[in-house]
Amino acid sequence: MRIVFAALFTIMAADAQAHEAGAEAGDPWNYLFVVLPLALTALAYAIGMRRLWSASARGQTIHLQRAVCFAAGWLFLAAALVSPLDRLATQLFTAHMIEHEILMVIAAPLFVLSKPLAPLLWSLPQKLRVSVGRALVRSVVLLPVRKAATNQLVATGLHAAALWLWHAPRLYDAALAETPVHWLQHLSFSCTALIFWWALLFGRGRQDYGTAIFYLFATTLHSGFLGVLLSFAREPLYRSQGAGAASWGLSALEDQQLAGLIMWVPAGMIYVAAALALAAAWMGGSNASFAGAINDDAGARGGQAAVPEAACETARIALSAPGSSGQC
Numbered sequence: 001m002r003i004v005f006a007a008l009f010t011i012m013a014a015d016a017q018a019h020e021a022g023a024e025a026g027d028p029w030n031y032l033f034v035v036l037p038l039a040l041t042a043l044a045y046a047i048g049m050r051r052l053w054s055a056s057a058r059g060q061t062i063h064l065q066r067a068v069c070f071a072a073g074w075l076f077l078a079a080a081l082v083s084p085l086d087r088l089a090t091q092l093f094t095a096h097m098i099e100h101e102i103l104m105v106i107a108a109p110l111f112v113l114s115k116p117l118a119p120l121l122w123s124l125p126q127k128l129r130v131s132v133g134r135a136l137v138r139s140v141v142l143l144p145v146r147k148a149a150t151n152q153l154v155a156t157g158l159h160a161a162a163l164w165l166w167h168a169p170r171l172y173d174a175a176l177a178e179t180p181v182h183w184l185q186h187l188s189f190s191c192t193a194l195i196f197w198w199a200l201l202f203g204r205g206r207q208d209y210g211t212a213i214f215y216l217f218a219t220t221l222h223s224g225f226l227g228v229l230l231s232f233a234r235e236p237l238y239r240s241q242g243a244g245a246a247s248w249g250l251s252a253l254e255d256q257q258l259a260g261l262i263m264w265v266p267a268g269m270i271y272v273a274a275a276l277a278l279a280a281a282w283m284g285g286s287n288a289s290f291a292g293a294i295n296d297d298a299g300a301r302g303g304q305a306a307v308p309e310a311a312c313e314t315a316r317i318a319l320s321a322p323g324s325s326g327q328c
Contacts, residue, residue, distance in 0.1 A: 033183060034081045034082055034183075035082060038074070038077065038078055038081070038082070041074070041120075042074055043123075044119075044120050044123035045070060045074075045116060045119050045120060045123065047122075047123040048118070048119030048120055048121065048122035048123035048124075049067055049119045049122075051122045051123070052118065052119060052122050065113075066113070066114045066115055066116075067114070069110045069111070069113040069114035070110070070111065070114035070116055070119075072110050073106075073107045073108075073109075073110030073111040073114060074107075074111075076102050076106050076107040076110065077102075077103070077107040079102065080099045080102040080103055080107065081099075081186070085098065085099055086099065090176075090244065091243070091244030091245070091247065091248070092244060092245060092248060092250075092255055093238065093241045093242055093245070093252075093255045093256050093258075093259040094255055094258045094259045094262065096241065096259065097259035097260075097262050097263055098262060100186075100189055101262065101263065101266070101267045103186060103189050103190050103193065104159075104163075104189050104190070104193040104267075105193070105267050105270045105271065106270070107190070108190060108193035108194050108196075108197050109193075109197045109201070109274065111194060112194060112197040112198045112201055112202070113201070115202075121133060145195065148195050148199065149195050149198045149199050149203055150199060150203040150204055151199060151203070152199045152200055152203060152204070152208065152211055152212060152215050153215070154199075155192075155195045155196045155198070155199035155200070155203070155215075156196060156199075156200075156215040156218065156219060158192045158195060158196070159192040159193060159195070159196040159219070160219065160222055160223075161192075162188045162189055162192040163189070163222075163223060163226065164222075164226065166185050166188065166189070167226060167230075169237050169238060171185075172237075172238050172241070173238060173239075173240050173241075176238070176240050176241055177240065196219075199212075200212040200215060200216065200274075200278070201278075206281065206282060209278045209279070209281060209282035210282060212275075212278055213275045213278050213279055213282070216271050216272075216274055216275040216278070217271070217272075217275055219271055220268045220271040220272055220275075223263060223264075223267060223268065223271070224263070224264045224268045226260075226263060227260045227261065227262070227263035227264030227265075227267075227268070228260065228264055229260065230256055230257065230259060230260025230263065231256075231257045231260035231261050231264060232257075232260075233253070233256065233257075233260075234253075235253065236252040236253050236255075236256050237256065238256070239252065241255075241256075242255050242256060
């Protein structure tokens with residue numbers, strides 16, 4: 001808890017500044033839309049995790065690895081959105097690309113591996129846990145999300161569509177010019193990435209790891225191809241993005257080429273590494289390498305403050321984790 005509060009204080013005391021494009025520098029409202037959700041999520045997770053660990057033996061309810069994954073994902077997300085990297089992204093396409101890749105290939109899979117719904121539910125008062133879980137299950141708005149999170153083809157297609165559409169020159173320039181559009185861009189990258197990684201890692205269980213590997217390589221190819229297009233373009237595609245490159249000793253074209261190279265090679269290597277890890281788990285017949293098997297939450301029901309069975313079941317359905325019957 002102390003570490004969480006220290007991290008929150010550090011983030012909220014930082015030099016807050018929104019993207020300069022489309023808004024005045026230092027606009028508190030733009031910054032608040034990022035800091036407040038981050039702070040509330042971290043606080044809720046810390047409260048829920050503390051209650052879970054108090055209700056049963058530490059490490060039986062939720063593996064410590066999951067908490068580490070959540071903390072790492074949260075820190076990467078904060079580094080991408082409220083650190084100097086976010087301000088640098090207004091000047092350099094390269095920094096903007098690093099920011100996007102952190103959202104999609106680092107923070108998103110870490111959050112998925114942490115399976116955060118159970119701690120977040122436990123952060124609520126006990127009487128609300130069941131009702132909130134049922135509301136999540138019955139929500140018509142979330143139904144397409146749950147279906148997409150169990151369909152690897154749909155999840156991969158959504159993520160690919162978000163990636164390519166937002167890199168169309170008109171949409172990309174609009175994101176640079178208007179702050180609301182810019183946050184919509186970040187939100188679509190993050191949400192489709194979460195659905196993509198969940199569908200591949202947990203959507204249908206280990207029996208579909210083979211197809212998950214295929215979709216990871218497909219994502220490597222199409223995202224790498226976009227990186228190649230950016231790297232070998234003969235002129236800047238996003239003129240407003242490269243406006244500040246000269247102050248860093250780069251031309252706008254060189255800045256774009258470096259950004260494309262980052263999308264092509266380092267980000268592609270993360271997809272390849274994930275595919276290899278899935279292949280190892282698939283061939284080894286073990287899912288333990290992904291921060292805990294699905295049944296590792298069963299001990300939560302044994303504590304005095306355990307979630308009732310209905311809440312446990314609704315949390316499982318909300319997470320779209322087939323094959324984990326009776327387990328959070």
